[in-house]
Amino acid sequence: MSAPDKQRTAMRSGHSDQHYDVIVVGAGMAGLSAAALLARHNYKVLVAEGHDRPGGCMTSWVRKPRDRNRVARRFVFDAGVQDISGLSPQAPVRHLLSQIGEQDSLDWLPVQHRYVVNGTTLDLPRNWDGLERVLCAAFAEDAAGISALLREIRLVYDELYAGMAAADYRPVTASAQMQSGQRFEHAARAAGQSYVALLERHIGNPTLISIFKILSEYVTDDPACLSLTDMVPLFGYYIGGGFYPAGGAQKLPDLLCRSIQRHHGEIRLKSRVNAFILRDGRIAGIELASGQAAYAPAVISNADIGASHGALLGPYDLPPRYRQRLKQLKRGPSAILINFGLDAIPDLPARVFVEQDGLIFGLGNPSAIDSTLAPAGHAALSLLHLLPEAEAHSWFALSPAQDEDARKLYAQKLIAAAGRVIPGLEDHIVHYEVAAPPTFRHYIQSENGSIYGAARGQWCPPVASPVPGLFLAGAGTATGPGVEAAVLSGLHAAHAVMDR
Template identity: 40%
Template sequence: MRVFLTVKLALLPFVVFWVLLAWNQPAWAVWSALAIALAGNLWRASRGELALLEVGGLVLFVLLAIANDVAPNWTMANALWLSFAALGLVSFASLAVGRPWTADYSRSAYADSAATPQFHLINMLMTGLWGVLFVVLGLCRWAGVSSWLTTAIVVAGALISIFGPRFAIRQALQRMRQSREGYHWPAPAFAATDGLDCDVAVIGAGIGGLTAAALLAEAGLKVKVFDHHVVPGGFCHSYLRKAHHDNKPVLYRFDAGPHDFSGVWPGGPVESVLRRLGVADRVQWKRVTHSYHLAGRRIDVPEDWRAYVRQLCEMFPASADGLVKLFDTIHAIFESMYATGHGRSGIPGMPATIEEMLAFPRKHPHAFRWMNRPFDELVAAHVSDPALIAMLNALTGYLGDGSEKLSCAQMVPIFGYYFKGGFYPVGGSGHLADVLADAITSRGGEVQLKSKVTRILVEQGRATGVALGNGRTIRAQAVVSNADLGRTFTELLAPDDLPAAFRARAQDIAPANPASRCISAWTSSRTSRPRPISTRRWASALPSCPSSIRQPRRRDTRR
């Protein structure tokens, strides 16, 4: 309604013009409208603003003033329909230049979302609608159609302008929600399990499979997890190696994968899930710090992210102002993303309802503006120094090999290592897997190792169990796969079990580039750190000194 009233005020010169024409006062109509239009444009100019509709109106009334002076009778006969035609022309011209005139008035009312593609699209549609209506009104006036019809057209346009944008936004958001899940299926009923081995069979005892199984068991379901390895955890497991040091036997514990966990802060995803399972107190976390070596520069990252920003500002003083604003924006996006995790174990995601989605731009303007845009664009909007940008991208190795175009939604969460810290579980990353496995078995579930799954069983379009490598068949009401994405859809499922289009997409999945690791043990002082290494890509070193907790002390990352 506010936008509609603002537009009506912008159309005041036209309203005065139409009223005076109806009173057979063409000269007064033209000059009064011209005076009001000129005053309005001067006021806009004093504020550094430009409204295409009002500029178009000013041009129209200047031309009509000239026409009235040259041919007053012709002007009197044609001015009314020409005014509507001119409004239609302004509408289509604004569309042609990509600046719909309705946006000039709705931008202040929807400032939080004014920079989004959705805002632009809706205003393009509304401007196009009014362009058509203005042209139709002009034709009606030219043809002498009844004023009842033209009034009905104006009323219809007004109602669409008032209620149309919100309806369009709701429809766009609904389509957005639906597009996030291209394939829909009914949730299993989990009724009686007569003749079944379990409610849910989980393939893979990686962290994803263990977490899913533990939460399902917590919900009261009978769960069985199957993995072909000898220990749980997938890449998140630890292994031991025996050696001798100073003629004494030493047992080294190495991690197969994760060593720097985020989401451990109170309310974070990892902490919330562990607390939900009642095992948060069984994992002790130690802070991991970072040291970067980039292009001959070295910086030890402090635990306070604001102190880190100050360090970067000292290193790159010419970019200091932009750098501070950039980190403030990233922090705001980070907090907004995780604000959506309230009530669902700290796990961020799309707001649960359309109403919450409508409120999101107002509550979280930075996140709404940037989340789906490339992270490079956000950085470029604030800083341009290549060395600084390389420093800001120091943790991209956590997400890929650097060839990907990462969005803000992908990059911002890893800045949680600065905002909230990265942590290491005392006893190794495998301890986290052991705790989750215990959470499953303590709730009546099973974790069966050395049990390779060879096939997902499907009957009438539903997963009904798994076949194991030893010939056993496990019947279940649902199957959760934590196996490799490509193998799940191209090897564990038969070709006829998937829609053809989906299977084609699965077959096109390319594996990520491999990473090489060198694990060694040597005698060194507790304060020593790895020397910078020459590398053309991304590399990291994780030194740890022998101790009762085997805790990594500092993560060094190099490009």
Template identity: 25%
Template sequence: MKFYKDHYDVVIIGGALAGLSAALMLADKGKDVLVLERHNLPGGIATSFVRGGIEIEAALHEMMSIGPKDNRLKVGKFFDDMGVDIDWLKVPECYHASLPGLEVTLHPGLETFSREVDAAVPGTYDKVLRLLNLCTTVFDSVNELSVHPMSKPKMLLKHEAFVKTAGYSTQEVLDTFGLPQKALDLLAPYWIYVGTGFRELPFTIYSVLMADYVGYGSYIPHKFSHEMSLKMAERAEAMGVQIEYRQHVDKILVKDGRACGVRTARGDEIRADYVISSAYPNSVYTHMIEPADAVPPAAIKMVNGRRLSLSAFSVILILDRTAEELGIRDYSVFRGETMDTHACYDELKGLGPYRYITCICHNLANPDATPPGTCSYSITTLPRVDGWKTVTMDDYDRVKHEVARQLIDYMSAYLGVNLLDHVLECVIETPMTIAHYTGMWNGCIYGYAHTMDDHIIARLQTAGAEHFIDHLEFSGAHQISGDGMGPAVTNGRKAAKNVLDTMAKEAGK
């Protein structure tokens, strides 16, 4: 029996957001594409599942870079351009920040946000707005330069703020604004979505995050992230892409220094001109390349020279009361004992207690999220993989329940309601859960940490020299744009663009 064609232009390993974005873009250019996904549905962690008859979001908190229908940002525009028609719901606020002595809800819009910070910390309006405007300027430059690269002198002229902040950490730039600590605390919560303390985090990344979320707000798909993943997959198939589920890729086949196909766990050998891998470079270079000696030492040095970023731990509760009845007022709450990002980061290296967390109540952006009279409430922390590496199969259930209970107790105290009295369904997701469903290296969903020695600008500048095997591209959180579901789409498109550029170059020879 023959299940595959003799040859494909491109084989994509992984049918999550990055892989599907690459597939859409390549199919749009008429390429013959095969996507191999290990799970039996698309999306990776951008998915949902059904428990006790109730559909539950697996991972998505907020989708950035979407924008309203009449003013789409790049990810929203890509979906529109590709004919992926998602029923987006706007998330009502940026977040509610909860710190000892500080409870503030902040809404999108640069002026609105600045005004709300000012109301909590009087006299900061001008400085906060100036900071957000700087972030927006840098954000606009990043977006323009990613499409239209230009010479350095010209860049300095046209993108001065971007160039001049490029070499600095978030902390170094924030320091120049002279904001009081309380205001800085309110400007820190989105830090969790990059997971690098401010003294290490490139200001460029902070800018993009703040400008995008605060300037334009965020969105979620009406029927959970599975709606987004499935519509991408359906659209790709309609454009001629072959997607095969339940196919785990064991090996990437290399001949004469060039990727030429893959072998699945089932034993199928599939030939292709190009391979795009959503599997981490760590997996690829240490386990998947065949023959193994096709991996140059420089590739190993590159993965060893980078720091794996965060994984995730979530307790998702379906509660037998409405959000209103339980006093849950905000879609998204960031809570911590401190917003000292380095102290938060240190805490994430262990197995808890975790006190820097983010909570999402989907019903407050999507009233249909659960049946009438109930609501969903998820409590998430984003631990580093280090602590979890010590957990064995025999400890696993105990550890995950201890952590889950600590998080539930922490938020019960905050809400003044014992959440444990209202649990209809309880699902605990751990780094192991992520590794199980997606195969991601050490359960890491965040790729490599954005740091001053793994800066996005440096990634862009040296990307060309990091093609250690011809015709092998990577897509996913481990690529230039880093972690997050919006950046996943960007990373996938970048991989497809690299393939298309190489195809054009080689055709021109």
């Protein structure tokens, strides 16, 4: 019997069915990734999730609005994630799916990007050479700067992902970082470089600068806070491409759940966790809102970072500097998300980034590549507009009537702006619904309805917390937001547990 098998046997000896090797709190993409890898390695895993479906921000649901003849029309809406990177060789999503034997289980549909910035419309190809060619042709005066910028980004990208694979998708220690810095010098320098400063050093055209900035909406509302390291993985959309899982975003978390269960893991939905259980200063399990308890020597928390160190942990003597950093942690943006059911399919690619009239928003048009999301001749369309943290925070002071009015006003403004990209949009809306910061707080249990866990450009906690047995995973940790980063965070957490 191997050492890990002996360890797990010892963990389980004399235990009831409410005892596990690892408990994962929260079935977001990071939590599910950690649980799937651990279950594949024969750890007895429990995943506890308060929502009625897994996935966090990567969920889908069905709406069946009725037309004038009272006939229901079926639309599949997503919670915002419709463009997934990380499926190229050496990237985290591909690695995870390969590790659990699910690399061929989903049909991945390629997502094309269009940029509409202050009157300029540009379709960018999904390959690196084509990207450079199109940008240099459209902005000939900046051609030399474009080539130099993309060359620097690609060097950093290749080293980042080579380093990730070299570390076997494990969290890297300080000493290993020093060794890695000697081997991957461009990636090591990138952490201290401002992405916006780099742009402005190479590019003069303000529209092109906006195009290079707007992709950052996938991780922040403030590009100025990003380092080159933060931003470079997003260029993977033009190296390995971005994809949408056929049938809706829900397909990926559902696949991970099936993998967990097939390897004898347990998923409990609608099972809110009230608190961590501690014994002698160490994690010992969780207490559910139902009053039930489950026990394990290791807990991976994919819950909100604040809750993981506050309401769930309770009074605990965290190291003073760590506690102070948590107190200073900015939570980043929330959003307005509008999902539309349309009686026409917009003549748009699956993803459109828009900046006009002082508004920045993204349009998701997955019906352009997946006809199963809406009836024939119809489309499921989404619009996502980020709200700065201060504005999101102020939303919670509104009365119910004020909240309703604020949603209507935002919807009117954003629909009018989207109508300039999709002429006649309002005439084709058969159904729409508006999510605001309180919606996100309710469903993903994040402070201020933050959709990215924590703001970029600041310290975020690593995978190993100061509490023995408590590990952290998710967008609010050091790996950052986005599906690819969340999966990497889950891999880090799983390996941290296995490597103890």
